[in-house]
Structures are given as C-alpha cells and as structure tokens.
Amino acid sequence: MEQVPEHRRVTLHDVAREAGVSYATASRALNGSDRSVRRENADRVREAAARLGYLPDLPAQAIAKGSNGTAALVVNGIDDPYFVTIAAGATAAAEEAGIILTLAVSDHSPELELQIVRTLRGQRPRAILIAGTRVAGAPTAPDLIAELAAYRTAGGRITLLTQPELPFATLAVDNYGGAGQLAEALIGLGYRRFALVHGDDRLLTSRERRLGFTDAVHAAGLDAPLPVPTTFSRDGGEEATRRLIETGLHGVEAIVAVTDVMAIGVQSALRAAGLAPGRDVGVAGFDDIAPAQDVTPTLTTVRVPLHDLGRRALHLALTADTTETITVPTSVIVRNSTPKIR
Numbered sequence: 060m061e062q063v064p065e066h067r068r069v070t071l072h073d074v075a076r077e078a079g080v081s082y083a084t085a086s087r088a089l090n091g092s093d094r095s096v097r098r099e100n101a102d103r104v105r106e107a108a109a110r111l112g113y114l115p116d117l118p119a120q121a122i123a124k125g126s127n128g129t130a131a132l133v134v135n136g137i138d139d140p141y142f143v144t145i146a147a148g149a150t151a152a153a154e155e156a157g158i159i160l161t162l163a164v165s166d167h168s169p170e171l172e173l174q175i176v177r178t179l180r181g182q183r184p185r186a187i188l189i190a191g192t193r194v195a196g197a198p199t200a201p202d203l204i205a206e207l208a209a210y211r212t213a214g215g216r217i218t219l220l221t222q223p224e225l226p227f228a229t230l231a232v233d234n235y236g237g238a239g240q241l242a243e244a245l246i247g248l249g250y251r252r253f254a255l256v257h258g259d260d261r262l263l264t265s266r267e268r269r270l271g272f273t274d275a276v277h278a279a280g281l282d283a284p285l286p287v288p289t290t291f292s293r294d295g296g297e298e299a300t301r302r303l304i305e306t307g308l309h310g311v312e313a314i315v316a317v318t319d320v321m322a323i324g325v326q327s328a329l330r331a332a333g334l335a336p337g338r339d340v341g342v343a344g345f346d347d348i349a350p351a352q353d354v355t356p357t358l359t360t361v362r363v364p365l366h367d368l369g370r371r372a373l374h375l376a377l378t379a380d381t382t383e384t385i386t387v388p389t390s391v392i393v394r395n396s397t398p399k400i401r
Contacts (some may be wrong), residue, residue, distance in 0.1 A: 066398055071086060132149050132160055133163045156377055158375075218375050238269070238275070239272065245393045320348065337397065357392050360392050362391070
C-alpha cells in the first residue's frame, strides 16, 4: 500500500496507482461514469479513494462534465417569507431531482446580483434561478444578460421568477391583474376610499401592482387611491401608515399595501395609533405569505402560489430549454381585515 506524505493532497493519480488501474479508469469510476468501468475495478477505485482519504476536485469535475450536481437560487433576501416560501418549493424540486440547491442573497442590489451570477458561472451549477423584482433602468442589466447568455451557451439552464424583462425563461406573476381583482373585491365589499402604500416605481413589482389597483378603481368610477410611497418593507408599511395618520386619514376606508409584509407593518401602525385594523380601517396586501393567516385580524390578500412557483422554476430549468414567459395567475383571498361595510 502506497503511503502519501501528510503534507501533500491526495490526487487521482495516487488513487489510480493504489487501485492498480489507469488514471482514466479511476476518473470514470469516481465521476459518475462507472458504467463503462468493470465493477471489480470500480470497487477497487472507491476502496482506494477511501483508504487514502481522497477528496474530489469539484470545480475540475464541473468543468469536465459541463456542470455539477447543484442548482442555485438567487433571492433578494431571506428575512422575507415571500422568498423563503419560493426557496422551500425549489428545494423540494431539487430533492426530487437528486441535486443540491444552493442559496445566494442579492439584498435588492442589481450590482450584487450581477456579481453573484458571475461567481456562479465559475461554479457551473446545472441551473440558475433568480427570484425578485427587477429594477427599471438598472445599469447592470446588459452585463447581467451577457453573463446569463454565456452561462446558457455553456450548457446551463436559467429560470427567472420575476417580470419578463430579460430574454430567458420566466415565470411572471400577474401582478397587474391580481391587483385589479383585489380592487374589484374590495369595492364589492363596500369600500370606496382607498390609500395605497407602495414602493419606488423603479421596482417593477411595486409599479405593476400600484397601476393594476389604481386602474381598476378608476374603471369603477371612484376617486383615485391616495398614494403613500415608502420603502419596500415591513418598516416601510409601518412608517407610511404613521405619516398617513398624522396628516389625517381623509376618509380612507381601506389601506392597501403592495405586499403582505408591508400590510403587516400597516396593521402594526394602526394598532399603535389606537385604531383596530379591520374594524376602524380595512387592510389588504398581496402575496398570501404564511403570516397573513397568523396576524390578527387575518389579512385579505392576493394569493400567489409561492411554493409551487419555486418548484415549477427548477423543474422548468431542468427539463426545458426555452426563453418563453409563463404568466402565473393569482386569486383574491378575503379575510377578517376587510369585513363587508355596506
């Protein structure tokens, strides 16, 4: 038995010599191509690798195979149940496919998102999924398209869970239509005067939902919702509602936020001001994250099938080489935060 000095990393050449086979045979036996290797030889190679403590060079294997046994999901953040639920769905699909899902966080930064994609290209995952709102006019967009195109040319697969702004396979939530359906549902419950808590219009998800809700209110012949711009977060929803209360509610009967996370902040600010959400002022959100059913009162919202979205994204990437956009429908869920008032 050959002794390898402790200071030197065990190589595949060492394993081949230990097993008494060629380098090519050892490589095939350990990289998943052992169907072309006689069983006794493959067994000897694995036993030799275990005795010597051989660790495979994963980047080199990825280069040889064109990809490795992983997929990568890039999300805006992990403190938002929206992305956590998408990640859970993608993880379930990865387990079914027998691959490992890695997670990267872009923190709402187009620059960091681009850097992550560049790093992932070097690691050669089988698929890259990118979830999160796109930023209108982001200067990094051409570079991101170039990086993803080069990755796809090398055999990688891509699915975006966002707006159809980039030329790759996309699962696009019907933000505009869902917001319009929410407006119609609230009007049907008797609400006539709305405040609309939203983020920066450069965030395309926020803009689509703001426009969908506003256009539906206009179509019903009602006054435009009172716009309350803020940051795209729970704290933003809370801060916006405090401002609204300080300047007067102006007869607002329901405060609609463009995400559930922001709507939960709205409810918190109402309670802090001595107002009861759902009794004194209706509240509604968008996404149907899990906490929407846990808050008091339970939150009226627009359901996005987030878990299924993550699962579908990975399945699409692994099974289809496409650049099509698939629109994901939504549905309105009426809960206790918006009781009928007329």
